[in-house]
Amino acid sequence: MAKGSDGSRLANLNEWVAEVAALTRPDRIHWCDGSDAENEALVAQMLGDGTLVRLNEQTHPNSFLHRSDPDDVARVEHLTFVCTDDQNDAGPNNHWMAPDEAHAKMDALFDGCMAGRTMYVIPYCMGPIDSPLSRCGVEITDSPYVVANMRIMTRMGAPALARIEKEGTFVKGLHSTGELDPDRRFIMHFPEELAIKSFGSGYGGNALLGKKCHALRIASHQARSEGWLAEHMLILGIENPQGETHYIAAAFPSACGKTNLAMLIPPEGYRNAGWKVWTVGDDICWMRPGKDGRLYAINPEAGFFGVAPGTSKKSNPNALACLQRDAIFTNVGVTADNQPWWEGLDNGQQPAIDWRGEPYDPAKRPAAHPNSRFTVSAKACPSYSPEAENPAGVPISAIVFGGRRASLVPLVFEARDWTHGVLVGASMGSETTAAATGAVGVMRRDPMAMKPFCGYNFADYFAHWLSFDTPGAKLPKVFHVNWFRKGDDGKFLWPGFGDNLRVLEWMIGRVNGTAGAVETPIGALPSADDLNLDGIELGDEALCKLFGYERDGWSAEFQAIGDYLAGYGPRMPQALVDEQRRIAGSLA
């Protein structure tokens, strides 16, 4: 039982914990305070029962490997539900179940599920503890691995409990790993009750309920009624040689480059000239209009749950620097001397044991699972922005949408205005990745990178986005990027990573009115001369495909976008339908 200073505001928390304990029947209840001693005890316990394996203490002090159940390695979109009273409120973009039915189904699964286990009560705060934009929650779980990850990913423990006591409201998240049986696995959201019930998975977005379940699905629903936005976006600051910093928020689908862009290290010429990129967040962004009409953003998270494969000293030195100590690795391989290893690490070492704990055999499986991850505190990142802890948030100058598109979509273009920008976000497409179970590399619509995460009807969501365009609003400019355009040989045409700064520089130039562009029906595209391409070699095919605009292809794309929006029926805002028709008409 947690004691409030007067007991009153915590009554609903204590009641809920008692109710859950009566249902799940744990052997013990542990209230997490977030202390080092608590963490050390949990780690010792997990080392003892094999949940964690200690990595090489010389090269990676205080770092651990966790191997998931092989059937539990990614988010499960087909088992994720939004349970609203009216199915139309969840929308065609979500799986839906009636709240009563969903509660009954979940309560049957939770019945007695914690017998023999400890029930952990984790009070947490999403966002700086003193920010008015932050929101609190409590996760109840029977997984010590979840506790250890939540400790890194959120502000967890006593300060969060104190805030909950003051506010009286919090998101209730109930989680159990159950038996890790994929047939008894559901991730249920009850946005109208600020509640989550997750059973049968221990993996990332399914189990660390502060992350996708709270900070995106529940928060997006809450944000709609309170006038703000909860988005699947990184936040970065870009400092120019004059010392001015512009903040950019960017939405790319899962495993499409948010962490990498957020931690970008400028190419050498830029570095020498004094350019610097500051990391505010790599996955989630909460923003709301400030008094001056600009959008102000916070990162609700305190750590990174990043994709391991492909992370190298060359592609993302900042991420690698974060991973030197105090990190949890999930489903990576290890070397003979027990250092973490993944495909694309490129440090000259070789894997000995794969992510399943078996001797590495490239004919059998990769050493690291394609969706293997690291969990590490944001404070460990050399580029972590001092402004990331600012309770007021950072003012956003540009919003960027992007996806993995092998064909058609150029490197970058700019939307004409906010309404067009909302359409650019709403019509985003991307090839699927290993971040969720299912086929990889299939093009699907993933509006604003929120397809798996919007807690309500996309038609209402687009209307909510449009509603920010009010008199006096000083909205960010909106852009679209594609780092993943391929040539006829199937290779990426754009070098990406650090060189993406060239594109960000052009965006800031557009915000300041100093950079040029060519108007087309899909938006304003830079010509190759409008970007600084010094120091990189691009052939004719690359120049043509990265900076060109293919009228016939876009005409077909806009027909497909029209069909997609029509699928939402009359709830789709007319302004968006009109915008699509106007552009489709000018392409015909």
Ligand code: GTP
């Ligand atoms: P989530 O954590 O799943 O939301 O993903 P994320 O958007 O943060 O993705 P991340 O930055 O981890 O990138 C995923 C994959 O994309 C990695 O394999 C990267 O190497 C690759 N990637 C990132 N940026 C670029 C880029 O600019 N060009 C190319 N070609 N690949 C990139």
Ligand code: SPV
């Ligand atoms: C994503 O899939 O977008 C992630 C990883 O960031 S997870 O936390 O598992 O959702």
Ligand code: MN
């Ligand atoms: Mn993500």
